Amino acid sequence: xxxxxxxxxxxxxxxxxxxxxxxxxxxxxxxxxxxxxxxxxxxxxxxxxxxxxxxxxxxxxxxxxxxxxxxxxxxxxxxxxxxxxxxxxxxxxxxxxxxxxxxxxxxxxxxxxxxxxxxxxxxxxxxxxxxxxxxxxxxxxxxxxxxxxxxxxxxxxxxxxxxxxxxxxxxxxxxxxxxxxxxxxxxxxxxxxxxxxxxxxxxxxxxxxxxxxxxxxxxxxxxxxxxxxx
Numbered sequence: 001x002x003x004x005x006x007x008x009x010x011x012x013x014x015x016x017x018x019x020x021x022x023x024x025x026x027x028x029x030x031x032x033x034x035x036x037x038x039x040x041x042x043x044x045x046x047x048x049x050x051x052x053x054x055x056x057x058x059x060x061x062x063x064x065x066x067x068x069x070x071x072x073x074x075x076x077x078x079x080x081x082x083x084x085x086x087x088x089x090x091x092x093x094x095x096x097x098x099x100x101x102x103x104x105x106x107x108x109x110x111x112x113x114x115x116x117x118x119x120x121x122x123x124x125x126x127x128x129x130x131x132x133x134x135x136x137x138x139x140x141x142x143x144x145x146x147x148x149x150x151x152x153x154x155x156x157x158x159x160x161x162x163x164x165x166x167x168x169x170x171x172x173x174x175x176x177x178x179x180x181x182x183x184x185x186x187x188x189x190x191x192x193x194x195x196x197x198x199x200x201x202x203x204x205x206x207x208x209x210x211x212x213x214x215x216x217x218x219x220x221x222x223x224x225x226x227x228x229x230x
Contacts, residue, residue, distance in 0.1 A: 006144030115204035127186040150208035
């Protein structure tokens with residue numbers, strides 16, 4: 001994400017604007033001087049420090065590799081980078097970048113997360129019952145993503161939440177666990193999520209909860225959306 005996805009500068013719906021405007025289809029490619037390894041059946045099938053990053057509108061960030069280094073892995077040429085090829089993510093069992101296991105896509109060098117303690121108010125209700133009502137929150141500013149408020153479980157009606165089997169993964173916040181709200185006879189699945197073991201950049205929200213405004217009534221004191229500045 002970041003440059004070409006979400007509301008990044010090269011996405012189809014950028015938060016800001018270029019002056020003069022950029023051409024409609026822009027692909028940005030850059031050297032990526034990190035060791036990238038791929039494993040299949042427990043064996044290294046790709047090991048390079050010459051990968052490129054390909055930022056393409058409406059596509060996930062991807063690698064391009066020197067054609068001579070991919071061996072027998074399936075691949076296709078990258079038109080914008082002669083001599084380099086793309087390898088499907090699922091062509092191998094697991095990818096590593098400098099010893100860090102990757103899930104779904106490479107980490108983006110332009111993606112940043114700032115977790116700041118704040119006094120922005122958050123109120124969450126389900127079935128006319130208040131789950132959260134506090135101004136002791138953490139606001140998360142994440143590149144190309146709308147800011148979100150997270151809250152310490154100490155300020156949440158944890159007695160009304162139950163873990164669900166849903167999980168997700170973010171390269172920048174780690175593996176998420178999800179929670180259902182159980183209020184009397186009302187059950188709302190996956191109303192909240194948390195990151196029990198985030199990477200260092202997201203440690204301030206370790207174990208904190210954020211709530212889905214499409215599944216609960218969420219009143220959050222947040223900055224205005226980017227379009228408000230146009």
